[in-house]
Structures are given as structure tokens and as C-alpha cells.
Amino acid sequence: MKKWLARSGWLLLTAVLVVLVGLMVWEPFLAQKGRAAEGSASRTYEAEIIRSEYGVPHIYGKTDADVAYGVAIAHAEDDFFTLQDVIAMARGRYGAIAGEEGAQVDYVYHLLDARGTARRHYPGLPADTRALFEAYATGLNQYAEENAGEVKLGNLFPVNGEDVATGFALRQPFFFGLNNVIGPLVAGEPLPPEFGPAIPGYDPSETAPPIMNNPDGSETAAALPIHMGEDGAMAGSNAWAIAPAKSGDGVTRLVSNSHQPWRGGVAWYELVVESEEGWHYAGANFPGSPFPFLGHNEHLGWTNTVNRPDMTDIYRLEMDDSGTRYRLDGEWRDLESTTVTLPVRMGPLVLPVRRTVHRSAHGPVIINDNGAFAIRYGGIDNIGQLDAYYRLNKAETLAEWESVLARMDIPSTNFIYGDKDGNIAYVYNAAIPNRQAGPNWRGILPGNDSSLIWQGAVDYNRLPKIINPGSGWLYNANNQPYSAAGPADDIDPGSIAPELGVELKMTNRARRTEELMAQFDIIDRPTLERIKYDTGYVRADYVSTMMDGVAAIDTTGKPQLAQAQTLLASWDITSDNIGDADALALLMIRPWMGAEYQNQPLPDAEEELQQAADHLMKHFGTLTPPMSDLLRLRQGPGKYAVDLPLDGGSDTLRASTLWNVDEDGRLSVRHGDSFLMFIEWEPGQPVRSQSIQPFGAATTRPDSPHFTDQAALFVRKELKPVHFWRVDALKNARSRKTVRSN
Incomplete structure (x- = not known):
């Protein structure tokens, strides 16, 4: 009996080990193997890379394609780590690198049909544009082959022009805030206020979505299906x-x-x-x-x-009892549904998570406890921007430059x-949906009327x-x-039509x-x-609201809070590292700025002031440390690591907008003035x-x-x-x- 039990134990242990090994290695083997860039086997590219005294690459070549090949090599030399993340996103495999956060990106990759968009439209791009992308892919493949030890994920390479194009199709909508729509719908939460009154019968859970830690130390709601690092627009x-x-x-x-x-x-x-x-x-x-x-x-x-601008419309679909068909113009149509596998890395294991994505005639569909909602957004099913940016690079006159923008591809x-x-010139460029006048495009639209499914963008001459x-x-x-x-x-x-939804x-x-x-x-x-x-602020809008809110706090019996209140009242409305109140104001401004820009409820003035005061006392022992001791430019580790003082703040022209709070209480800026x-x-x-x-x-x-x-x-x-x-x-x-x- 003991031998039998021992033998059974070994069999169970072996089975567990087999499962664990399988979870470690399944993803690269089952992932669709990439293919090399078109014609790369027969075409030779050559580029010269001259780096300046600051290491900035200057790439020269006989043809534009030669240069694009050199761009890939030069960029990989400096940041192959990030380039691989971008390629993994474009292959729907980012979760195998970045875990839950990456899987959220992969979900959106499938939801938006980024690969399908590229597959449908990449072959129709001009030949010289496709040549640019194929050459760029060749450069990435070559660097990966020659530096195999740096590759994070098996079978990620080779890639081709369509892969690179897919990355454009996936990421572009998030620059105008599509994540602010997808996130709440996936989580069953209220939509942003710009979408008007709550949907009848829409009863989101009162439970907040779980919080996940991002690699840069920030936090975001785990329900959000994508986190590109922009912290919104x-x-x-x-x-x-x-x-x-x-x-x-x-x-x-x-x-x-x-x-x-x-x-x-x-x-x-x-x-x-x-x-x-x-x-x-x-x-x-x-x-x-x-x-x-x-x-x-x-x-x-x-x-x-x-x-x-208002680039996104949401439609509430009328579903049949089976939940597989929706009504459009009096007829029932089948909802397109596909089950996909999202790889989710957890330590050494990669778990396969199955999810179903849906589409209707309107666009992507998200089903939650409150119903089925279709999304349609400006630039949907279009990758013309790949050619447009290339043409803008080579434009020589204002008229030529405008003619490219007028295509409405960006x-x-x-x-x-x-x-x-x-x-x-100033152009309020956007592929704003060509909506009919009349309907409330800011609200939730009925999904059973095909006349509300707009096609294409407005004419360029209608843009501000x-x-x-x-x-x-x-x-x-x-x-x-x-x-x-x-x-x-x-x-x-x-002079601008309201249906354009200009902010x-x-x-x-x-x-x-x-x-x-x-x-x-x-x-x-x-x-x-x-x-x-x-580095100055104007005392208006949320700045004024914050100052008035702090002034109204009853600080009776709260000496530290009273001191902080008095200090902020003396603030000179700048973030120039000179005034005694600058450090306190820096901590206070950001929550109000975020609430204003994201249409969120305003913070509680007393709560925020107390948190800011506690932070300064804990880490600096005073409410008046020099702001430059608090706000830092940090990059490390290694012999070239830096830790330098910064000025500027959230929403100042000298922008130090977003930061991580380090263990020593300093604010390590991660977003603000970047390329200048x-x-x-x-x-x-x-x-x-x-x-x-x-x-x-x-x-x-x-x-x-x-x-x-x-x-x-x-x-x-x-x-x-x-x-x-x-x-x-x-x-x-x-x-x-x-x-x-x-």
C-alpha cells in the first residue's frame, strides 16, 4: 500500500511538473510564427549611421527604404527593450511579457481588430510606403538575429511591414481617449460625463475595480483594457x-x-x-x-x-433572448463573436486566458451586465496615416502639406x-465622424437604426x-x-457645427x-x-477652486492643517522653486488638474491638504522644503545615473506633469516636457x-x-x-x- 501511495505521489508530482513546464513554454510554440518582410531575402539594404556628440543618430541611405532600415537598427541599438514591447503589442502577445497589464493591451488588439485592419488595407498602400515599412521590419529582424540574447520572447521575430502597420492601427485611437470609453464599458462602470445622462437601467457595481501596479511604479485600475503610459490625454x-x-x-x-x-x-x-x-x-x-x-x-x-474632439460614439444594441443576435433596421443580425487566448505572465508561468470579442455593423461590441454596447470611432478601419506621415515628411510647400492633411487619414x-x-498655420486636425445633424451624439445612441452608423470623416474644409x-x-x-x-x-x-464635437x-x-x-x-x-x-499659473478654473476650497477648511483644533492652510494662502501661484509654498502647492495642484481634465469629481480639499502636509513632514520634516528637493529628474542605475532638481508643475508651460513617488518621498518625474x-x-x-x-x-x-x-x-x-x-x-x-x- 505504501509503495502504491508513493508511486501515486510521484505520478501526481510528475503531472504537476508537466503542467508547470507546459505553462512556461506553451506561448512561444503556439503563437503564430512570424514571417520576414516581403522581398527581404532578395533585397540588400545599406545605411550609414552617424551619431552626434549626444548620440543622436543621423541615418543616411541611397533610397528612403535604406534609411528606414537604418532607423530600425539605430533605434534598436538604443532601445531594443521598448521596441520589443511594441512589436509584442502588434502581435497580440504583450501579456506574455507584461502580465495582466499586457493582456489588457492584447484584449484591445483583438477587440479593435487591429490585425484585420492592417491585413485589409496594408496591401493597398503605395508601393514606396510599403517598401519603407518592409525595410524597417528587416532592420528589426536583423538586430534581433544578431543580438539574440536581448530577445524577450520566443518566436517574436521575424516581423514584416504588416506587423508594424498593425501597431499603428492599435495605438492611434488612444491618443484621443478611446480607453476612457472601453475601460468603463468593460468594467460596467459609469461612462465619462461627456456621454450625457446615465443609460436607463444601467446600474454599475459600486465595487471599485482592482488596482494593479505598473512597471513604472504607478497604479491604474485593472479593469482598464489598455495602459500605454500616457495617463490619458x-x-x-x-x-x-x-x-x-x-x-x-x-x-x-x-x-x-x-x-x-x-x-x-x-x-x-x-x-x-x-x-x-x-x-x-x-x-x-x-x-x-x-x-x-x-x-x-x-x-x-x-x-x-x-x-x-468627440471622436467616439456608443450604441446600445437590442439583443435577442439568445444574446447572439442584434436588431438593425427591423431585422435580426448575427453578432460576430470570436474566442481568443490572451497570454498572461505570472512569474515564470504564462497562463492562457480565454476571452470572447464581439463585433456588429457599428464596430467593436462590449457586453457587460448592463447590456451590449457597440463602439464606433474616428479613423476606424483606416491605416492611411502610414502614408500620410511619410508624405508630410517630404512636403515642400504649405499647399502640398495641407493637401496631405486634407485626406483626413491622420x-x-x-x-x-x-x-x-x-x-x-494652425489646423485642428481630426478625422471627426461625418455625423448627420440632429441626434444627440453626446449620448448613448440606439443601435437599431443604421442611419446613425456614419461613414468616413467630415471634409477638411469643415475643420477649425x-x-x-x-x-x-x-x-x-x-x-x-x-x-x-x-x-x-x-x-x-x-462657425463650427455642433455635431463636430469640438472641445x-x-x-x-x-x-x-x-x-x-x-x-x-x-x-x-x-x-x-x-x-x-x-512656471506660473492663472488663478482660474480648477486652480481657483482648489485655493477657495482650502481657504474654506475649518482648521479648529488642527494646528498642522492650519499652518498648511496659511502657507498655501501665501503661494505666489508659480512653481519656480523660489517660494516657500511651492512644494505644498505642487502636491496639491495635480489632483485638481486630473479631475478637471478627466471630468471626474473634484477632490476633497481638507483630505488632500492633510495628505500633502503629512507627506512633507514625514519625508522632509517641514512644510517648506525647497521644491527642487521634492521634484527630481532621476534616471538610473549605473555610472551615468542622475538625480537632479527640477522646476515646473502640472499644467505649467514648463511642464513637470506626472511623477512616481519614490521611497525617500521625492517625486521622480516621468511625464512632462519631453522632446523640445x-x-x-x-x-x-x-x-x-x-x-x-x-x-x-x-x-x-x-x-x-x-x-x-x-x-x-x-x-x-x-x-x-x-x-x-x-x-x-x-x-x-x-x-x-x-x-x-x-
Whole structure:
């Protein structure tokens, strides 16, 4: 009997071990094996990579495709870690790397049919655009093959152009906040207030969704199906264009001041590209792109800020008793349903989690305890942006540049433009759905009426835009388009149809810019720099609400709270590291900013003030530490690690917007001023530009001297030269090599 029991025990142990080993290795084997880029076996690419004194790659090639191949190699040398994450997202396998958070991304990959979108439309892109993407994929494959020890996930490579295109289809909708719709629907929670009154019969659970810890130390609701690192669109960007008549010296100036995460899949990567086919551009891209998204060529340049038009419509479907059919125009239709397997890494194991995704004629469908809801969003089933950005890179005139935007292929983001001829422009770009007038598009729509299923985007001529205003200046700081050029030139809100759903909010940065721009008859370079680096707030909107709320607190019997209340009342409304109240105000502002931008309930003033005071007393022993002791630029580990003081705050023009709270109580900024570029066209002179990033080119290579070599400049508000012209790149080269495909 004992032998039998022992034998049974060994059999059980063996079975358990077999299961555990299976959970460790199943995902790479069952994942669909990738295929190499089209024609890569017969095509040889060659590119020269010259790195500047700051490690910024300048990529040269005979053809545009050669350059795209070199872009992949250079970027992988600096951040192959993040590039693999992006590719895993584009393959629906991110959960095998990032666990629950990654599986949320994979769920959205299937829900939005990102792969299907790419498969349907990638073959129809122009041949030269596809060649660019195939060459880029070849570069990634080559780096992965030559550096196999860095590869995180089996069978992730090879990849091809369609894989890269899929990444675009997946990630773009989240720049206009699609996650703010998908998340609540998946969790069965109330929708954002912009969707109007609660749905009749919609009774979400009062239980808050579980909180998950992200790799960067932040927290997010586990119910949210995607966390790209942007923390929503609230953090924003700034942009300015100054015409020659306003600049004081006849120079056209364009300032790109994007606010993006400092690490991860939507962190900027600076580069300069040049081919013998006429592609010559300096700027920055995101991991997974063969071309820059903003910057300048010889003739013109542009930058972007996130805008927030109403890009998403929600339909409540009428389902039959089986839950498999929905009614449309009096007929029952089958709901398209597919069961998918999401890989979810948990320690050494990867668990297979089955989920069902649905689609209707409207678009993706989410079913929760309150019903079935279909989603339709601007830019759905379109990857024309892959070609559009490429054409924008090579445009030479304002008319040519506008003709690309007019295709309505780039789903969202404002464009601020400048060129060598002295033109400046602002375009509230968005592929806004071409809705009929009449229905309440801000509410939940009936899903049984096909006339409400719009097709395509509005015409370009219906978008808000300003070309060459009389004021001589343009700006945007993620605000409504009706403040952009000064009162005499601004767009009349009455001229824009309400069904376009244009946002009506003003950020504090926008109010501050309005205030500053109005002070100067001439905005020369030093003045423009003072405006860009301004750390002040305007006492309006949520800032005023916060200050009034704190002033109204009854602090009787609460001496520390009374001291904090008095201190905040003395605040000089800046985040410049000078005033005694700056550290306390820094901690206080962010919750109100977040609530305002995300349409959430306002925080409790007493609770927030107490938490801020407790934090400062615990970690600094005083309510008045220098703000620069609290707010830090940190990047490490290794011999090139940095820990430097910062200024600026949430929603100031010098933006230190979001941070992690480290163990020592310091705030380690992870989102704010990121890629910054000043571009100038002086009459009769070649274009020139300067730029800066918070860390350096090699953001995930701690052993590289370019891991943090821009940090000190960034903190001092200094810029480095952009070597747009090859002769300057050669003069300042730190390294130079030629790469060829295998």
C-alpha cells in the first residue's frame, strides 16, 4: 500500500511538473510564427549611421527604404527593450511579457481588430510606403538575429511591414481617449460625463475595480483594457509659431514642446534622416515607426498637440433572448463573436486566458451586465496615416502639406506649422465622424437604426483652422481651437457645427499663454523662450477652486492643517522653486488638474491638504522644503545615473506633469516636457534648429554615455544643436558606421 501511495505521489508530482513546464513554454510554440518582410531575402539594404556628440543618430541611405532600415537598427541599438514591447503589442502577445497589464493591451488588439485592419488595407498602400515599412521590419529582424540574447520572447521575430502597420492601427485611437470609453464599458462602470445622462437601467457595481501596479511604479485600475503610459490625454503639449513680422528679426520660429512619457512605447526618440531620394527630416518618432512624426525638413516643419474632439460614439444594441443576435433596421443580425487566448505572465508561468470579442455593423461590441454596447470611432478601419506621415515628411510647400492633411487619414492631433516662406498655420486636425445633424451624439445612441452608423470623416474644409493670422502668432496648449491667435484672429465658435464635437475647455497652460502673448508687441527669441519656460499659473478654473476650497477648511483644533492652510494662502501661484509654498502647492495642484481634465469629481480639499502636509513632514520634516528637493529628474542605475532638481508643475508651460513617488518621498518625474525643439527659418539662410530631451538617446542602455547626457542641459533649460546638414553632422560625429542587411 505504501509503495502504491508513493508511486501515486510521484505520478501526481510528475503531472504537476508537466503542467508547470507546459505553462512556461506553451506561448512561444503556439503563437503564430512570424514571417520576414516581403522581398527581404532578395533585397540588400545599406545605411550609414552617424551619431552626434549626444548620440543622436543621423541615418543616411541611397533610397528612403535604406534609411528606414537604418532607423530600425539605430533605434534598436538604443532601445531594443521598448521596441520589443511594441512589436509584442502588434502581435497580440504583450501579456506574455507584461502580465495582466499586457493582456489588457492584447484584449484591445483583438477587440479593435487591429490585425484585420492592417491585413485589409496594408496591401493597398503605395508601393514606396510599403517598401519603407518592409525595410524597417528587416532592420528589426536583423538586430534581433544578431543580438539574440536581448530577445524577450520566443518566436517574436521575424516581423514584416504588416506587423508594424498593425501597431499603428492599435495605438492611434488612444491618443484621443478611446480607453476612457472601453475601460468603463468593460468594467460596467459609469461612462465619462461627456456621454450625457446615465443609460436607463444601467446600474454599475459600486465595487471599485482592482488596482494593479505598473512597471513604472504607478497604479491604474485593472479593469482598464489598455495602459500605454500616457495617463490619458490630459497631460498635453505646447506649441508656438511666430511669423517674421512678429519675431522682431524677420525669422519664422516654430517651437515643438510635446509632453509625453519619458520612457516606454510613446516616448520620443530623436533622429535625423536623409536619402538621395529627397527625404531629409529632423525630428522624433515613437518606437515602432520608420519616420519622424514631428520636426522639420529644409522647407517647413510642424508639431502636434493632443486635441479632444468627440471622436467616439456608443450604441446600445437590442439583443435577442439568445444574446447572439442584434436588431438593425427591423431585422435580426448575427453578432460576430470570436474566442481568443490572451497570454498572461505570472512569474515564470504564462497562463492562457480565454476571452470572447464581439463585433456588429457599428464596430467593436462590449457586453457587460448592463447590456451590449457597440463602439464606433474616428479613423476606424483606416491605416492611411502610414502614408500620410511619410508624405508630410517630404512636403515642400504649405499647399502640398495641407493637401496631405486634407485626406483626413491622420485620426487626431492639432498641427502647428511654420515654413521658410514665413507662413504659419494652425489646423485642428481630426478625422471627426461625418455625423448627420440632429441626434444627440453626446449620448448613448440606439443601435437599431443604421442611419446613425456614419461613414468616413467630415471634409477638411469643415475643420477649425487659421492660416497666417494678422497677430503674427499661433499657439496651442491642448485647449479649444477658439483661442489660438488672439481675439482679432480667433475662430468664431458659431462657425463650427455642433455635431463636430469640438472641445470647449481651456487648460491653465492655454490661459497663461494668452496672458503672456498679449503683453508683447514683438515676440523675439528670448521672449519666446521666457514664455515657453514660464512656471506660473492663472488663478482660474480648477486652480481657483482648489485655493477657495482650502481657504474654506475649518482648521479648529488642527494646528498642522492650519499652518498648511496659511502657507498655501501665501503661494505666489508659480512653481519656480523660489517660494516657500511651492512644494505644498505642487502636491496639491495635480489632483485638481486630473479631475478637471478627466471630468471626474473634484477632490476633497481638507483630505488632500492633510495628505500633502503629512507627506512633507514625514519625508522632509517641514512644510517648506525647497521644491527642487521634492521634484527630481532621476534616471538610473549605473555610472551615468542622475538625480537632479527640477522646476515646473502640472499644467505649467514648463511642464513637470506626472511623477512616481519614490521611497525617500521625492517625486521622480516621468511625464512632462519631453522632446523640445526650436526651429528657425531666417531669410536667405538654411534652416537651423536646436533640441533637448530629459535623458539622452540611449534611454534603456545604462552603460552608454548617452544614457543621461542631456539631463543637465534639460534641467538648466538649455538646448543642444540639431545637425540637420550632413557637413555639421560629420564635424560633430561621435561615431560613424555603415550597416547592411544580411
